[in-house]
Every structure is written in C-alpha cells, then in structure tokens.
Amino acid sequence: xxxxxxxxxxxxxxxxxxxxxxxxxxxxxxxxxxxxxxxxxxxxxxxxxxxxxxxxxxxxxxxxxxxxxxxxxxxxxxxxxxxxxxxxxxxxxxxxxxxxxxxxxxxxxxxxxxxxxxxxxxxxxxxxxxxxxxxxxxxxxxxxxxxxxxxxxxxxxxxxxxxxxxxxxxxxxxxxxxxxxxxxxxxxxxxxxxxxxxxxxxxxxxxxxxxxxxxxxxxxxxxxxxxxxxxxxxxxxxxxxxxxxxxxxxxxxxxxxxxxxxxxxxxxxxxxxxxxxxxxxxxxxxxxxxxxxxxxxxxxxxxxxxxxxxxxxxxxxxxxxxx
Amino acid sequence: xxxxxxxxxxxxxxxxxxxxxxxxxxxxxxxxxxxxxxxxxxxxxxxxxxxxxxxxxxxxxxxxxxxxxxxxxxxxxxxxxxxxxxxxxxxxxxxxxxxxxxxxxxxxxxxxxxxxxxxxxxxxxxxxxxxxxxxxxxxxxxxxxxxxxxxxxxxxxxxxxxxxxxxxxxxxxxxxxxxxxxxxxxxxxxxxxxxxxxxxxxxxxxxxxxxxxxxxxxxxxxxxxxxxxxxxxxxxxxxxxxxxxxxxxxxxxxxxxxxxxxxxxxxxxxxxxxxxxxxxxxxxxxxxxxxxxxxxxxxxxxxxxxxxxxxxxxxxxxxxxxxxxxxxxxxxxxxxxxxxxxxxxxxxxxxxxxxxxxxxxxxxxxxxxxxxxxxxxxxxxxxxxxxxxxxxxxxxxxxxxxxxxxxxxxxxxxxxxxxxxxxxxxxxxxxxxxxxxxxxxxxxxxxxxxxxxxxxxxxxxxxxxxxxxxxxxxxxxxxxxxxxxxxxxxxxxxxxxxxxxxxxxxxxxxxxxxxxxxxxxxxxxxxxxxxxxxxxxx
Numbered sequence: 126x127x128x129x130x131x132x133x134x135x136x137x138x139x140x141x142x143x144x145x146x147x148x149x150x151x152x153x154x155x156x157x158x159x160x161x162x163x164x165x166x167x168x169x170x171x172x173x174x175x176x177x178x179x180x181x182x183x184x185x186x187x188x189x190x191x192x193x194x195x196x197x198x199x200x201x202x203x204x205x206x207x208x209x210x211x212x213x214x215x216x217x218x219x220x221x222x223x224x225x226x227x228x229x230x231x232x233x234x235x236x237x238x239x240x241x242x243x244x245x246x247x248x249x250x251x252x253x254x255x256x257x258x259x260x261x262x263x264x265x266x267x268x269x270x271x272x273x274x275x276x277x278x279x280x281x282x283x284x285x286x287x288x289x290x291x292x293x294x295x296x297x298x299x300x301x302x303x304x305x306x307x308x309x310x311x312x313x314x315x316x317x318x319x320x321x322x323x324x325x326x327x328x329x330x331x332x333x334x335x336x337x338x339x340x341x342x343x344x345x346x347x348x349x350x351x352x353x354x355x356x357x358x359x360x361x362x363x364x365x366x367x368x369x370x371x372x373x374x375x376x377x378x379x380x381x382x383x384x385x386x387x388x389x390x391x392x393x394x395x396x397x398x399x400x401x402x403x404x405x406x407x408x409x410x411x412x413x414x415x416x417x418x419x420x421x422x423x424x425x426x427x428x429x430x431x432x433x434x435x436x437x438x439x440x441x442x443x444x445x446x447x448x
Numbered sequence: 449x450x451x452x453x454x455x456x457x458x459x460x461x462x463x464x465x466x467x468x469x470x471x472x473x474x475x476x477x478x479x480x481x482x483x484x485x486x487x488x489x490x491x492x493x494x495x496x497x498x499x500x501x502x503x504x505x506x507x508x509x510x511x512x513x514x515x516x517x518x519x520x521x522x523x524x525x526x527x528x529x530x531x532x533x534x535x536x537x538x539x540x541x542x543x544x545x546x547x548x549x550x551x552x553x554x555x556x557x558x559x560x561x562x563x564x565x566x567x568x569x570x571x572x573x574x575x576x577x578x579x580x581x582x583x584x585x586x587x588x589x590x591x592x593x594x595x596x597x598x599x600x601x602x603x604x605x606x607x608x609x610x611x612x613x614x615x616x617x618x619x620x621x622x623x624x625x626x627x628x629x630x631x632x633x634x635x636x637x638x639x640x641x642x643x644x645x646x647x648x649x650x651x652x653x654x655x656x657x658x659x660x661x662x663x664x665x666x667x668x669x670x671x672x673x674x675x676x677x678x679x680x681x682x683x684x685x686x687x688x689x690x691x692x693x694x695x696x697x698x699x700x701x702x703x704x705x706x707x708x709x710x711x712x713x714x715x716x717x718x719x720x721x722x723x724x725x726x727x728x729x730x731x732x733x734x735x736x737x738x739x740x741x742x743x744x745x746x747x748x749x750x751x752x753x754x755x756x757x758x759x760x761x762x763x764x765x766x767x768x769x770x771x772x773x774x775x776x777x778x779x780x781x782x783x784x785x786x787x788x789x790x791x792x793x794x795x796x797x798x799x800x801x802x803x804x805x806x807x808x809x810x811x812x813x814x815x816x817x818x819x820x821x822x823x824x825x826x827x828x829x830x831x832x833x834x835x836x837x838x839x840x841x842x843x844x845x846x847x848x849x850x851x852x853x854x855x856x857x858x859x860x861x862x863x864x865x866x867x868x869x870x871x872x873x874x875x876x877x878x879x880x881x882x883x884x885x886x887x888x889x890x891x892x893x894x895x896x897x898x899x900x901x902x903x904x905x906x907x908x909x910x911x912x913x914x915x916x917x918x919x920x921x922x923x924x925x926x927x928x929x930x931x932x933x934x935x936x937x938x939x940x941x942x943x944x945x946x947x948x949x950x951x952x953x954x955x956x957x958x959x960x961x962x963x964x965x966x967x968x969x970x971x972x973x974x975x976x977x978x979x980x981x982x983x984x985x986x
Contacts, residue, residue, distance in 0.1 A: 314561035317554055324547035331507075331545055332559030332610060333530035339563055392549045 129440075136440055140385030141397030143437045147383070148400050151407035159414045169289040172296035173361050175406045177204065180354030181373045182380035182402035183303040183395050184234075184347045188241075188252065189381055191343035192323030192390025195245065195252045199259035200351045201374030203237050206267040207355025209365040211283075213276040221280040231352040237263060238348020242341030264370050271365040279363040286360035299357040300399070303350045307395050310346075319343055324391030380405055382434055404433060457484035458521065460649050461506070461537065461618045466515035467673075468501050475501040477673040479515070481651075483618065488640065488650045490660045490681070493670035494693050494951065496916055499653050502670065503622045506651070507539045508532035519617070533559070536617030540624035542751075544604045548596035553577055555595045556609045580609045583639045584632060601629040608636060612643070619643075620651045625659060637663050655749045657686055657955055671695055686957050687948075694918060694947040712905070712926050716740040718774050719879050719910045720761065720793070725769035727756040731934035733769055738879065738910045743901060745925035746914040749954050753931040755798070758883050758914045762788050762795040773879070789818075794872030796865075798883040798914070804868045805856055812838055812852035814867050819874045841870035844903075846896045862893025869897070873904075880904065882913040886920060898924060918947055932956050 136142050156163045162171070181200055188197035207230045215226050237259060244255035286295035310316050322329045322339045330336050354373070358366065384401030386393025408429050412422045461483045468476040476498040483489050493499050504510045506517070508526030517524055519535045526532040529539075546555050556577040561567050574591060581588045584605040589598055595606055604627040611619055619640070625633050640650055640663060654660055660667060660681070667684045669676040669692040676692050720738040727734065734757060738744060746754040761771055764783035772779030773791040782788045788795065797803035806814050816823055816834040823833040835852055842849070845866040849859055856864060865885055872880065886894045901911055901924065915921055921928045922945055930938040930953040938953040952958055 313564045314566055315564050317550070318561070318563055320550055321547045321554065321558055324549050325545070328545040328547050329558065331509075331529050331539070331541070333528075333533040334559045335530065335563055342563065391547065 132440055136385070140387075140392060141394055141400050142385070143440055144384045144397055144400035144404055147433060147437075148403040148407060151404060151411065155407055155411050155414065158411065162410075162414070169287075169294035169296065172294045172300065173287040173357075175403070176296040176299045176357035177354050177361060177373065178376055178380065178406055179300045179399055179402045180204075180303060180350055180357050181377035182384070182398040184350035184354055185377040185381050186384075186386060186393065186395050186398045187319065187343040187347045187350075188256075189378075189386055189388055190319055190323045190390055190393055191340045193245075193252070193326055193340070195323070195340070195343070195390055196378070196388070197238070197241055197256045197344060197347050198253065198374050198378070199237065199241060199256045199263055200347065200354070200377050201370035201372070202260050202263035202267055203234050203348060203351040204354040204358055204373060205365075205367050205370040206237075206263050206270070207233055207352050208359040208362075209267050209271045209276070209367060211356070211359045212278045212363070212365050213270050213272065216278040216280060217276075223282045227356065230356050231349050234352025234355065235345045235349040238351070239341055239345040241348070242344030245344065246337035246340035260370075260374065264367070267367045267370065271367045275365050277364040279360070283356075283360035283363070286357070287363075295360070296357065299353055299360075302353050304395065304399070306346075306349075315339070315342065320391055322391075376405055377402070379430055379434070383430075383437060385437070405430065408433075459483060459518070460485045460520060461651075462518045462521075463502070463506070464516050466502065466505055466512045466517070468505060468510055468512050474673055476505070476512075478675065479670065479673065480675050481668060482678075483649045483651065485617070485647045485649055486644050487665050488644060488652055488663050490664035490667040491651055491653045491670065492655075492660065492667060492689060492693060494918065494954075496672075497670040497693070498673035499670055500622070501673075503539060503541075503620055503651075503653060506532065506537055506618075506620060508537075530559070533614065533616070537620065538611040538614055538616040538618075539620035539622055540604075540608050540611050542623035542626050544600060544627050545607055546595045546603045549594055551592045552581070552589055552595050552598070552606055553591040555606045556581070556591075556613055558610055560614060576613050577609065580612045580639075581605065583612075583642075584609060584635050586631065586635075599629075600627050601632050604628055605632055605636075612639070616648065618649045618651060620653070622653045623655065625654060625656070633659075655955065657689070657957070660684070669693055686952065686955070690948055690951045690955070690957075694951050712739065712742045714739070716742070716908075720912075721772045721774050721779060722757075722761065722765075723770050723772070725757070725760050725765040725771065726767050727753045727760065727931075728934035729767070732936070734936045736929070736936075738912060740878075740908045740910050741905045742926050743905055743911045743913065743924055745921040745928035746912065746931065747918075747921055747928050747950060747954070748931035748937075750916070753934040753936075754914050754929070755883070756934070757929075757931065757936075758795075758881055758912060761912060762793065762881055764788075789875070792876070792878040793881060794875060794877035794879070795881045796868055796872060796883060796885050798887070800861070800864060800868065805864060807857055809856060810853045811849055811856050811859065811867055814856045815841070815852075815871050815874070818871050822874075837874060838870070841873060845870055845900060860893070862889035862896075865889055866893065866896065869900070878909060880909055880911045882911065884914050884916055887916065894920075918950055921945065921950055922947060930954065 161167060181204055184200045185197060188195045210233065211226060211230065215229065220226060241256050241259050244250045245252045286299060289295050307316070318334060318339045322334060322336050326336055380401035381393070381398045382388060382401070383404055384393065384397030384399070386397055408426060412426055417425060459482045463479060463481040466476055466479040479498060479502055491499055491502070501510065505512050508528045508531050511525070519537065524535055526535070532538070547558065553573060557568065557573050577591060578588055585602060589602060595603055598606070604624065608624060625636065628636065644650065652660070652664055664681045666678055667681055667689065668678040669689065671693055716739040718737045719740055722734060722736040724733040724735065731753065746758055748754045756766065760766060761782070763785055764771055771782040773782055773793065780787070780791055782791065782793070801807060806817065812834050815838045820829065822837060823829050825833060838852060847863050847866045847870070849863060856867060859867065869885065886897060889897070905911060913924070925945065926942055928940045928945060928950065929936055930940065930950070932954070937956060940949060940953065949958070
C-alpha cells in the first residue's frame with residue numbers, strides 16, 4: 126500500500142504523470158512491434174497524423190478547467206468546419222497565403238468558442254446543452270459547406286505542415302502553437318484566474334474576479350485551438366471530412382480525462398491533455414500495426430481506453446480532498 | 449451614549465433605510481448603520497435578523513430594494529463584489545472561501561489582478577503576502593503550498609489575508625472568526641487594532657459576546673430586519689443585548705394550540721433514546737430520551753449542532769453513539785433513513801424544495817409519494833384512492849388549494865409544508881421529526897401546524913422540532929434542548945422558558961450573568977453554511 130500511496134502522492138503533485146508513463150510505455154511497445162515507427166524519416170508523418178487529435182485534446186482543456194461543469198463538445202465540428210472552409214472556400218478562391226488562411230481559421234474557431242462561452246457564462250445554459258447545440262449547428266454548417274461531393278485541395282505550406290519545413294517536422298508547429306500560446310498567457314494573470322475560477326467560482330467571485338469574462342475567454346481559447354486542429358487535419362488529409370467530427374469530440378475529451386484533468390474543473394494541465402492524446406494515438410496505432418481486424422479494433426480500443434481511465438482514476442484518487 | 453462625538457467624525461460607510469425582500473420574505477426591512485473611520489463596529493442579532501443580508505448588500509452580492517449606501521460620503525451602488533472591493537469594502541465570511549488546489553500566494557492575491565492585466569508585481573505579492581500572514585500565523589506556510597494542505601484555521605487566515613493585503617477602508621468579518629483557532633484569532637484582533645489606528649474600520653459580525661467585548665467600540669443590534677439601536681460597547685451588557693435582540697414585545701395573540709394547558713406525562717413510555725451521540729469530533733456526546741406525547745424543541749445559533757442532532761435521530765449517529773427506537777423497554781437501533789421510517793419515525797426536512805417536494809408533480813402525488821402501496825387497486829394505482837386518503841388530511845390541516853391534480857408549486861409555502869407533513873402523517877408515525885417546519889410559512893399556516901401538533905401529541909405521538917424562531921419554542925415546547933458548539937449545552941423546561949433565558953442560552957450564558965471571557969471553540973466547532981454563489985443568488 127505504501128507503493129500505491131507514493132504513486133498517488135506523485136500523481137497529486139503531477140496529475141499528468143500517469144499519462145506520461147502510459148505514453149512512454151506504449152511508445153516503447155510500438156517501437157518494439159514495428160522498429161520503423163521510430164525511424165527519424167518517419168517522424169514528420171507520425172507527428173502529422175497525431176497533430177489533429179493532439180490539438181483537439183488541448184482545445185477541450187480550457188473549458189473543462191474553467192469549472193462549473195464546463196465542457197465543450199463542439200470542438201470536433203469546429204475543427205472539421207475549419208478544415209472544410211479551407212478546402213472548399215479558401216483554396217479554390219485563390220486564398221492560399223498562410224498569412225490570410227491561418228488568421229481566418231483561428232478567428233472562426235475563437236468566435237464560435239466565444240459564443241459558447243457567452244451562452245455558458247452569461248446566459249447560464251448548462252455547458253453540455255450549450256455546446257451540444259453548437260455541436261449540431263456547426264456540424265450542420267460543415268456539412269453544408271462541404272456540399273454533396275468531398276472537396277479536395279492543398280497548397281505548398283499545407284503540404285509542408287503534413288511533412289516538414291526543411292529538417293523540422295511541420296506538425297511541430299501545429300502541436301507547438303497551443304503550448305506556446307498557453308505559455309504566453311501564463312505570463313498574464315489569465316491562466317491563474319482560469320484555475321481559480323475553475324477551482325472555486327464562489328471564492329473567485331467574492332474576491333472580485335470577473336468570473337464570466339474568464340469563462341468566456343476559456344471557451345474562446347478552446348475554439349482558437351480547435352481552429353489550429355482544423356488546420357492540422359486539413360493539411361494531413363487534404364480533403365473535407367465532415368464525418369470525422371464526432372470521433373474527434375469524444376477522443377479529445379477522453380484525452381483530457383486521461384491526462385489527469387479533473388472534469389470538475391480547476392485541476393489539470395494542457396500538457397496532460399497532450400500526453401493523454403499521445404496515449405490514445407499510440408493505442409490506436411498499435412492495434413493497426415498488429416493487424417487487429419478492423420471489425421474488432423474499435424471495441425478493443427474502447428476497452429483499453431476504459432482500462433487506462435480506470436487505472437488512472439484509481440492511481441490519482443480523484444476524490445476531492447476536503448480536509 | 450456617545451452619539452455626539454461619533455456624529456462629528458465623518459462616516460466612511462453609511463447605510464440608510466436599507467430594505468431587501470426575497471419573494472415574500474422580507475429579510476431586511478429598514479436597516480441603518482453609520483461607521484466612522486477607525487472604528488470596530490459589532491453587529492449582533494438573532495438568526496434571521498437580517499445580518500447576512502445586510503453584509504451581502506454591503507459587499508455587492510445583493511442589490512437593496514430601497515435605501516441608500518454611501519462610502520466616504522459618495523452614494524454607491526455595487527454591481528457585485530468587484531465594485532465593492534474597488535470602493536474599499538471587503539468581507540471575509542464564516543464559510544472558508546479558498547481555492548483548494550491553488551497556492552497560498554495565489555489565494556491571498558485572488559482577484560487583485562485583472563483577467564489579463566497584472567496590477568501588482570509578482571515580487572511585491574510575495575513580500576506583502578508573507579508580511580500579512582506573519583501577522584496572523586505563528587508560522588508562515590510556504591507560499592507555494594496548495595492551500596488545501598493547510599488546516600482550516602490557516603485556510604481562513606489566507607482568506608483574511610486576502611482582504612488585508614488589499615488595504616480596505618471597511619473590513620467586514622462576517623463570523624469569520626468561527627473557523628480560527630484561539631491564537632490566530634487573538635493575532636487577528638491585534639492586526640485589526642493596528643489597522644484601526646491607521647483608519648481602517650471593521651464591521652464585526654459575531655455571536656460571541658467575549659469577542660465583541662474584546663474588540664468592539666460600538667455595537668449595533670438588528671432585530672427582524674430592522675436596526676434597533678447602536679450602543680457604546682461599554683454599555684452593552686449581555687442582559688441588555690439579549691433584551692434588545694429578542695425585543696420585549698411578545699408575538700400578538702395566543703397560540704391556537706393550547707399547549708400550555710397540556711401536561712405531558714413524565715411516566716409515558718420512552719419512544720426514542722439517543723445515547724452518547726457525538727455530533728462533532730471533540731464535542732461532548734449527547735444523551736436524550738423522548739417520551740410519548742412530548743414536544744421537544746431543538747434550538748441554538750445557526751450551525752451549532754441542532755441540525756446535526758435531528759438528522760442523527762433520522763439517519764443514525766454520524767460517528768459514536770447510538771439512536772434506539774424503543775418499544776416496551778427494548779429497542780431497535782436506527783442507522784439509516786429506511787430503518788427510521790420502518791420503525792415509525794417521520795421526518796420533515798428543512799429544505800422543502802430540495803429535500804421534500806417533487807416540484808413538478810401534483811399535490812396529490814406529493815401527498816401519496818411515501819404511501820403509494822395503499823393506493824393499489826388490483827395491482828394498479830388508483831387516483832381516486834389517493835384522493836380519498838388525502839381528503840381527511842386536507843381538512844384537518846386546512847390545506848388551501850384548488851384541485852388535487854394541480855401542481856404542488858401552485859401552493860403557498862405554508863400549504864406546501866402541510867402537504868409534506870400530511871405525507872408523513874399518512875404513514876401514522878409514532879415519532880415525528882420536524883426540521884424547522886415553519887420557516888418561510890405565514891402566520892395562519894403556522895397556527896394550523898401548531899394545532900395539528902397538539903392533536904398528535906394528545907394521541908401519544910412524540911414530536912422533536914428544530915426551530916429557528918424563539919417564539920415558537922416559548923409557545924410550543926415542553927422542553928427545549930439548546931445546542932452550542934456541537935454539543936447539548938442546556939435543557940430548558942417549560943417553567944424555565946422565557947425569551948431571555950433561551951437567547952442567553954444560545955450564547956452560553958444565563959440571563960443574570962455579565963460578560964465573562966468565554967472559551968473559544970476549535971476550528972471544527974461550527975459547520976458552515978454556503979454564503980455565496982457566483983451569480984449572487986442565495
């Protein structure tokens with residue numbers, strides 16, 4: 126029991142340690158099963174196929190951290206909408222410059238996130254209900270923009286994002302951008318305010334914090350990250366993918382939970398969600414590599430995920446300490 | 449009285465004619481308060497006298513319905529705590545408000561920065577937080593420790609430090625000392641004295657006479673939502689304050705239930721026996737016997753154990769001790785609500801909306817919820833059977849309502865309460881536990897409930913009733929158990945019951961006693977009640 130206690134003590138200080146350990150273990154197994162997986166020439170492709178989920182997981186994090194039952198289940202549709210807007214609207218109309226495309230995508234994501242935040246923090250809708258509505262509306266918009274056929278397209282910089290800029294894997298940009306933005310925001314009071322509001326909103330309110338503005342900003346930040354995820358997805362598949370929205374929504378939230386972030390808010394980290402997404406990506410990859418029948422792989426994959434979440438919960442002892 | 453000299457000094461905070469109603473409940477009728485700079489002003493009153501509402505208006509949590517508020521002579525209207533803090537009014541509550549997973553430093557400086565703009569430099573924060581915490585605590589904790597790892601008293605010290613580092617003009621301590629250990633409380637009083645000399649004023653809400661004696665310059669008394677008087681602390685003896693808090697006038701009109709004429713039989717069988725029930729770790733255990741035909745009141749200041757005790761009779765003791773439902777000398781222990789209900793105990797909870805009513809269902813469904821079995825006709829529920837069962841209770845309790853199929857929400861609070869009571873009466877209980885059944889109930893409905901209790905006890909039913917109203921205890925109870933700091937502190941029999949003796953017992957005194965230096969409870973003595981929600985709704 127003392128070993129368990131010390132693991133728990135570590136996880137109390139570093140809630141993402143479990144996801145880190147799991148990711149590392151799975152990485153070693155993946156490499157053992159398929160040595161080519163680790164070859165440097167393979168890195169850009171591996172990272173590019175990981176980037177959409179990694180960004181989606183990070184996009185789901187701020188809303189959950191902001192507490193009050195906060196969650197954003199519109200992340201999946203937002204990222205597919207952005208993906209489709211690039212392929213179906215921007216590129217065919219000659220808008221190919223990243224200086225134009227990237228800001229548009231980020232603005233679309235952040236605007237939808239801000240609307241979600243407004244519904245939650247000001248109109249006081251249940252976060253699940255508000256973002257479920259957004260999920261349906263944005264998903265419908267994505268389907269409409271995509272149209273009857275699947276649009277395809279790519280341009281120089283999107284190919285580089287899926288490959289590499291010189292020696293640097295392009296996906297490091299899309300995965301690194303949310304982390305960088307987080308680090309910059311941590312130099313302002315915002316991140317601390319986010320944790321405080323998520324940890325105890327009554328206390329934050331009584332201390333004079335602007336609770337609604339913090340929450341709106343959290344959802345907008347998540348939306349912005351979903352915009353980055355959309356760019357990552359578009360550059361990876363070079364086509365519209367309205368049907369992938371639901372999968373990303375669910376896996377992103379699973380990543381956050383796996384990464385040690387409490388769904389009750391106020392505890393967790395962005396890095397944890399990234400590592401959680403890493404675990405999920407590697408489990409998926411492993412099942413592909415050992416040629417598990419696709420008829421079975423989803424069920425096995427779900428069961429493994431459940432196992433990981435249960436083990437993580439037991440180790441982390443997520444029950445809130447009261448004294 | 450020292451009104452002359454106090455009037456000459458300019459007021460830092462002045463409230464005039466504040467009123468606030470929540471629905472039909474007038475929490476504050478007319479409250480006025482004047483605080484010059486550099487004064488410690490105690491605010492006292494019974495439960496429900498409007499103290500909390502006043503504090504929430506002063507801190508911007510509630511907006512007053514009428515009346516004015518001025519800070520430094522300028523009229524203000526606070527849209528929320530942020531606005532009040534900007535004007536220099538900051539409060540610390542009985543409930544310890546900290547963000548558990550965040551550090552001591554972050555908790556102390558919570559709210560000082562904007563959402564994106566930093567207003568206090570980080571290095572400044574560390575030194576100032578350490579300096580203020582050193583005033584309050586014997587040993588300053590590591591500023592980077594998550595605050596949830598500190599003791600309750602130290603956490604509350606962080607909450608107080610949060611107010612002090614902002615340098616407020618008016619510091620409101622709303623029973624904030626109840627969570628502090630003695631040494632920390634004494635250091636707080638010294639810190640307050642130093643800041644008082646620099647011009648800070650303190651509004652000190654406390655139920656503890658010894659604390660008021662220790663630091664207050666003046667004392668204001670609130671009663672039934674109205675300011676009664678402001679006294680110099682030197683004039684404020686215990687007896688005088690108790691008289692002012694309770695008022696000399698008695699509620700008009702005699703009770704409809706002629707309880708005074710009843711004489712409970714001292715040899716009646718014991719129906720319920722509690723032995724060695726410890727309500728809080730470290731508190732004295734409670735022993736209690738309830739006899740058939742008795743009405744026993746539970747009283748005390750909010751959160752001093754009476755609520756925990758009535759729940760222990762229903763759910764079983766929280767820790768040590770036992771509750772026995774006794775029949776002919778032998779008894780079955782009560783460890784859960786199910787066992788209690790099966791043993792003929794009925795419980796009417798305090799929070800009607802959350803714990804007792806099915807808000808969206810009809811009056812009839814609310815009545816029959818606990819006795820559905822009796823409405824079965826050939827395996828199906830019969831609406832008519834429920835209607836027929838309900839009819840006698842409806843007339844006995846004088847429930848004023850439309851049709852049984854109307855939503856229960858169409859009834860007034862008093863009539864809703866009668867439906868809940870009828871639900872339990874339908875199970876024919878031998879012991880009825882009522883947790884503040886007349887809260888928010890109008891006077892007519894109260895009388896109906898009193899009459900019902902008289903009738904029930906005449907049939908041998910025993911009643912335990914928690915009430916926050918002093919008058920109810922005086923009119924109704926055969927004896928009253930007074931709780932203080934998690935333990936039974938006094939038992940007043942019918943002959944000893946007066947408003948003065950009861951309220952004095954709340955404060956751990958007898959009527960004739962003058963101020964004495966009472967003992968101060970440890971941090972676990974007073975469980976807290978939620979003070980705030982983010983949108984300011986109670």
